[in-house]
Amino acid sequence: MIPAPFEYARAGSAAEAISLIGQHGDDAKFLAGGHSLLPLMKLRLAQPTVLVDIGRVQDLSYIRDAGDHIAIGALTRHRDVETSAILAEHAPLLKHAASYVGDPQVRHRGTIGGSIAHADPASDLPATTLALGATYVAQGPNGTREIAAADFYRGFLESALNPDELLTEIRVPKMQGAGWSFQKFNRRAQDWAIVGVAAWRRNGDSGVALVNMGSTPILASSVSSALAQGGSIADAAAQAAAEAEPQNDLNASSEYRVHLAKVLVRRALEEAS
Ligand SMILES: Cc1cc2nc3c(=O)[nH]c(=O)nc-3n(C[C@H](O)[C@H](O)[C@H](O)COP(=O)(O)OP(=O)(O)OC[C@H]3O[C@@H](n4cnc5c(N)ncnc54)[C@H](O)[C@@H]3O)c2cc1C
8 A cells, every 4th residue: 555656746836737747758647636646556556656746736726607607726625616605506516516525534635627637437526517518628738728528538537638738627507597416326425426417407408427337427418318309207217328338346237337327317307307
């Protein structure tokens, strides 16, 4: 449980962090809250030779009303998302989902940007921001670009971010009167989801995404299509796993995960109606 040796550099700004990563090449990694990276390093599943600590870049910790969307700095802690009055008003699904991340200690250290950049399909906020149609902002040596959440998740712990790019902001469209629900099925409170569902509905529109139902967070487009075509909640929930490729692991077989997804999507759609 002791990490391989590494060098440590602390960045005071986003620009300095990108410059430091650029100096040290592909073996360097950003360190935000450390609550996903450090466990991997202790197991030696990750062995970066340099850590660029961005945990004190205060400029990237904010939640702002930006007109048609809410802008959230990547270094914003889960606890600040969970307690945000702005999110309570305009994106209550995200605020609520953040309250399900780990325990208070995890939520006080972990960051929304770290959770999204880590791209763990079992994490709660990647799927939730995917359901909400969020846009992520990345800054690299050649400037800034926007990446739709739907294009971001490429594989297990793999994202569209280049190694020298810093995720700086998450833009979440305002929900404007939509019904919403977050369902998380786990065996013990504070565990990762065996399966989770983030969903919202407004008139004929909806967004549904699944936690831990494949190698990436999954957008359950077939559920939304069924609803848009006038299908019942039962019809839509039957499509819950159409885009999923659930894995077998110690907690659940793939068949059990499919069953859970259908049950949880039905509950989520009922609650969001
Ligand atoms: C005991 C425990 C329980 C947990 N339970 C849950 C849970 O129930 N649900 C859940 O969703 N999560 C859970 N987590 C994970 C937690 O949410 C982490 O905080 C989060 O996944 C990673 O955020 P971080 O800031 O700690 O990132 P770090 O661990 O610092 O970084 C993770 C990865 O992202 C990269 N990175 C970080 N920030 C950026 C950035 N701005 N730009 C580019 N790359 C970046 C790092 O280089 C690293 O590769 C748990 C963690 C622990 C330790």
